[in-house]
Amino acid sequence: MLKIKNITKSFGSLTALDNISLDIEKGEFFGLLGPNGAGKTTLINTIIGYLEPELGNVSIDGEDITIENTQLRKKIGYVPQEIALYLELTAYQNLKIFGSIFDLKGNELEKKINEVMELVQLTDRKKDKVKDFSGGMKRRINLAVSLLHNPDIILCDEPTVGVDPQSRNAIFEMLHDLNKEGKTILYTTHYMEEAERLCSRLAIIDNGKIIAQGTLVDLINMLEQKETIKIQKTAFTQDKISAISDMGIISEHDFYYELIVNDKYKQHSKTFIRLEEEGIHNEFVQVSRATLEDVFLNLTGRSLRD
Amino acid sequence: MKNIYHLVIKDIIRFLNDKPAVILTFVVPMLLIIIFGNVFGGKGSGPRGKTNIILVNNSNSVVADLIESKLDTSKSLRMIKKYLPADSKDSVLFDEESAKEFVRGGKIMAAIVMPKDFFLDTSSALKFKFYYDPKNEIESAIVQGAMQQTIMTQIPKVMPIILKRKAINYIGSDSTARFYRDMTKTVTKYFGVDSDSFMSELTKVDSSSLFNSSADTSAEANFMGNIIQFDNEQLVGKEISNPGLTRSVGGWAMMFLLFSITGAATSLFEEKQEGTLKRLLCMSVSRADILWSKYIYSTMLGVFQLLVLFVFSWAFFDIDIFSNFFNLMIVIIVSAMAAVSFAMIITATTKTASQANGVSMLLILVMSALGGSWFPIQFMPEWMQTGSKATMTYWSVEAFLSVLWRNAPLSSVYTNIVVLLVFTLLLNAYSLVRFRNGRVF
Ligand SMILES: Nc1ncnc2c1ncn2[C@@H]1O[C@H](COP(=O)(O)OP(=O)(O)O)[C@@H](O)[C@H]1O
Numbered sequence: 001m002l003k004i005k006n007i008t009k010s011f012g013s014l015t016a017l018d019n020i021s022l023d024i025e026k027g028e029f030f031g032l033l034g035p036n037g038a039g040k041t042t043l044i045n046t047i048i049g050y051l052e053p054e055l056g057n058v059s060i061d062g063e064d065i066t067i068e069n070t071q072l073r074k075k076i077g078y079v080p081q082e083i084a085l086y087l088e089l090t091a092y093q094n095l096k097i098f099g100s101i102f103d104l105k106g107n108e109l110e111k112k113i114n115e116v117m118e119l120v121q122l123t124d125r126k127k128d129k130v131k132d133f134s135g136g137m138k139r140r141i142n143l144a145v146s147l148l149h150n151p152d153i154i155l156c157d158e159p160t161v162g163v164d165p166q167s168r169n170a171i172f173e174m175l176h177d178l179n180k181e182g183k184t185i186l187y188t189t190h191y192m193e194e195a196e197r198l199c200s201r202l203a204i205i206d207n208g209k210i211i212a213q214g215t216l217v218d219l220i221n222m223l224e225q226k227e228t229i230k231i232q233k234t235a236f237t238q239d240k241i242s243a244i245s246d247m248g249i250i251s252e253h254d255f256y257y258e259l260i261v262n263d264k265y266k267q268h269s270k271t272f273i274r275l276e277e278e279g280i281h282n283e284f285v286q287v288s289r290a291t292l293e294d295v296f297l298n299l300t301g302r303s304l305r306d
Numbered sequence: 307m308k309n310i311y312h313l314v315i316k317d318i319i320r321f322l323n324d325k326p327a328v329i330l331t332f333v334v335p336m337l338l339i340i341i342f343g344n345v346f347g348g349k350g351s352g353p354r355g356k357t358n359i360i361l362v363n364n365s366n367s368v369v370a371d372l373i374e375s376k377l378d379t380s381k382s383l384r385m386i387k388k389y390l391p392a393d394s395k396d397s398v399l400f401d402e403e404s405a406k407e408f409v410r411g412g413k414i415m416a417a418i419v420m421p422k423d424f425f426l427d428t429s430s431a432l433k434f435k436f437y438y439d440p441k442n443e444i445e446s447a448i449v450q451g452a453m454q455q456t457i458m459t460q461i462p463k464v465m466p467i468i469l470k471r472k473a474i475n476y477i478g479s480d481s482t483a484r485f486y487r488d489m490t491k492t493v494t495k496y497f498g499v500d501s502d503s504f505m506s507e508l509t510k511v512d513s514s515s516l517f518n519s520s521a522d523t524s525a526e527a528n529f530m531g532n533i534i535q536f537d538n539e540q541l542v543g544k545e546i547s548n549p550g551l552t553r554s555v556g557g558w559a560m561m562f563l564l565f566s567i568t569g570a571a572t573s574l575f576e577e578k579q580e581g582t583l584k585r586l587l588c589m590s591v592s593r594a595d596i597l598w599s600k601y602i603y604s605t606m607l608g609v610f611q612l613l614v615l616f617v618f619s620w621a622f623f624d625i626d627i628f629s630n631f632f633n634l635m636i637v638i639i640v641s642a643m644a645a646v647s648f649a650m651i652i653t654a655t656t657k658t659a660s661q662a663n664g665v666s667m668l669l670i671l672v673m674s675a676l677g678g679s680w681f682p683i684q685f686m687p688e689w690m691q692t693g694s695k696a697t698m699t700y701w702s703v704e705a706f707l708s709v710l711w712r713n714a715p716l717s718s719v720y721t722n723i724v725v726l727l728v729f730t731l732l733l734n735a736y737s738l739v740r741f742r743n744g745r746v747f
């Protein structure tokens with residue numbers, strides 16, 4: 001349904017998108033995972049026709065999207081990364097303005113406004129100014145505006161940045177429901193947990209290149225080791241971690257270290273014995289299933305958050 | 307088309323919800339109009355404050371007494387003639403020395419002295435002495451203006467005497483007498499005036515008759531006066547109830563027009579920053595729609611703002627906007643269009659809102675000062691006045707002045723309108739090129 005073919009886009013000497021191709025099927029919940037600056041927003045901008053790529057093209061149901069082709073864009077519901085709302089106006093005024101540009105009017109518009117406000121659970125805040133909303137509520141209105149015209153494809157550009165956990169869950173559920181109703185969703189994020197939770201298929205983007213794509217299982221299966229070792233960060237383990245650098249790739253996170261062991265430590269028992277020897281007690285060690293984070297680390301040698 | 311309509315509505319709703327913009331657009335200029343209206347007088351003002359000045363009349367001349375009595379009843383000046391010396395209980399009359407002392411000491415702004423030789427029997431000119439403190443130069447100029455006005459209204463009565471004396475000085479009394487006879491003959495022949503009374507009016511040297519003849523009833527006795535008064539009316543043109551404000555209202559309106567419209571146009575930057583522009587663009591809105599909507603909205607706002615300010619000046623300060631309303635409307639629309647083109651070129655040549663605000667602030671202030679928004683450009687040196695003509699403010703302010711002041715027909719502001727339209731066209735053409743190159747959004 002949404003075909004992205006050989007898209008290349010540069011800003012000066014920086015190649016923000018390097019020959020990107022993606023094929024998103026109808027009804028899919030497709031994730032685009034990548035660190036900040038990977039090119040996610042730039043890709044979305046070319047999909048909505050806001051930026052013109054130097055090479056390649058984007059098509060919906062076989063029809064090319066261009067800057068001039070404004071009608072085709074009505075099939076897209078675009079949820080920008082920033083809060084693209086008139087902050088001085090009320091939620092209702094915002095919906096009314098954008099709704100009228102979607103050619104909705106009168107009762108139909110009112111009905112649609114009530115519907116999306118219901119969906120994002122902000123009906124009781126309709127008459128309040130957007131600038132007085134919490135981050136999560138703004139995000140939800142930001143999403144509601146994009147749904148007014150009942151689009152087939154929803155492009156969500158990091159819709160949960162700066163959102164409290166409660167709103168975040170509400171957004172997840174809303175998108176999940178919309179997907180179940182048959183909407184195609186393209187969802188970008190730099191949170192691997194979100195990608196894992198929501199997406200039926202995903203692509204990993206880094207430095208303007210798609211470095212892997214497939215289902216979650218496909219991607220995990222790319223790893224030789226489907227499991228990783230997590231070592232809790234404590235006052236004791238912190239000093240000892242450098243001593244085990246020969247065991248594999250170690251990445252540091254806020255509250256733990258992650259160790260992807262090399263062949264020599266394939267067997268967990270060997271790992272635990274070595275760690276014990278180094279003074280890292282088993283109480284602090286845990287075996288986990290590999291995540292997209294590991295896939296990214298494996299592919300790039302860097303962590304997603306770097 | 308539909309998109310443009312909705313976008314304009316959007317801009318209007320946004321404007322109405324933006325209190326600072328509404329205040330800058332309407333309230334601030336209204337306050338300025340109130341201040342100016344009151345400074346210059348008008349319906350809305352209370353009793354006019356009078357300026358104190360010292361008057362010393364040392365002349366025995368009837369003319370001096372006449373002028374003194376007129377100055378005493380002046381609406382803008384109060385004549386102070388006595389003072390209370392430090393060591394005495396009784397106030398004494400000012401003389402020239404004590405008057406000068408008061409001015410020097412800063413106790414009073416100015417003093418007028420009519421000296422002994424103010425208007426001698428042989429004088430053919432009035433001789434005033436005016437003492438002032440240079441620090442009060444502007445006020446002194448105003449006082450002199452008020453004095454001249456008072457004296458000028460008396461001139462018709464003094465004029466014949468002065469003229470006659472000049473004539474005698476030049477050509478001797480015999481020739482003068484002959485001239486009067488011939489003159490009387492001619493006037494009698496062509497104007498049918500009674501020759502005796504005309505002759506007596508012409509030859510009347512006795513200035514004591516001044517007070518009597520000032521009774522404006524006898525057309526004949528006031529023959530000379532009428533001639534001069536006629537000229538007077540030509541100069542003023544139509545009756546203007548608040549000349550000071552009439553002169554400045556167009557200038558102030560134009561300056562605030564530039565400010566508010568630049569604000570309206572540079573909201574493009576905010577919308578780009580906030581991402582709403584991108585949201586619109588990925589709907590069925592084109593870049594051309596957005597530009598058109600900005601042009602239309604800004605022009606509408608400008609026309610509305612000017613209209614509100616003029617109606618306000620009419621309602622509270624009697625500025626006559628309706629006797630020449632059609633032409634005023636044309637000037638309003640053309641000025642708004644020119645201001646929009648200025649705002650658009652600012653938007654097209656700067657990169658951020660703060661850059662646009664800085665540049666436009668500077669340019670608007672310079673244009674307003676140079677173009678005559680703040681004071682008549684006649685106050686400026688010649689070379690500066692040449693610069694004035696390079697500003698759209700000048701052409702617009704002059705056009706407002708013409709239609710408000712002189713009730714000018716459209717043809718007399720034709721040049722102004724054409725110049726403003728040329729400004730509009732050139733600036734718009736350049737910004738469109740920039741917009742097309744995608745430098746803005
Ligand atoms: N308008 C632009 N001009 C110059 N560089 C840009 C512009 N937009 C994005 N970039 C650069 O392109 C790269 C990708 O940016 P972006 O698509 O925003 O990343 P992401 O959304 O994945 O965080 C970054 O290096 C960014 O600095």
Ligand SMILES: [Mg+2]
Pocket residue numbers: 040041042081157158
């Ligand atoms: Mg981004």
